[in-house]
Amino acid sequence: MSESDPLVTELDPVIHAQARLRVVSALSVLRDDDRLAFPQLQQSLNMTAGNLSVHLRKLEDAKYVEVTKTHHGRTPTTLVRLTRRGRLAFDDYTAALRALLKPQEGQ
Numbered sequence: 001m002s003e004s005d006p007l008v009t010e011l012d013p014v015i016h017a018q019a020r021l022r023v024v025s026a027l028s029v030l031r032d033d034d035r036l037a038f039p040q041l042q043q044s045l046n047m048t049a050g051n052l053s054v055h056l057r058k059l060e061d062a063k064y065v066e067v068t069k070t071h072h073g074r075t076p077t078t079l080v081r082l083t084r085r086g087r088l089a090f091d092d093y094t095a096a097l098r099a100l101l102k103p104q105e106g107q
Contacts, residue, residue: 028087
């Protein structure tokens with residue numbers, strides 16, 4: 001297949017990195033306005049705080065996630081949610097992946 005072939009599908013490089021794909025996938029199961037606390041996300045993905053922070057920053061720079069720092073009583077809390085843009089990007093990514101995995105007709 002050549003690059004000009006209409007069947008060639010681009011995978012979003014922001015989401016395609018394994019760790020970021022795991023983050024977006026985990027957040028995609030939440031409802032639109034739901035947020036997940038950083039420690040819960042970290043634990044569910046079995047990632048270090050530093051590694052998760054780096055990947056969240058890339059996703060935040062792309063406007064795929066929103067990170068909100070707040071307080072729960074006197075305790076600082078970091079909440080993460082997938083933005084509408086992030087959901088659309090993830091939907092496009094999964095559609096592109098399905099297209100790549102789909103057997104080509106006539107082969």
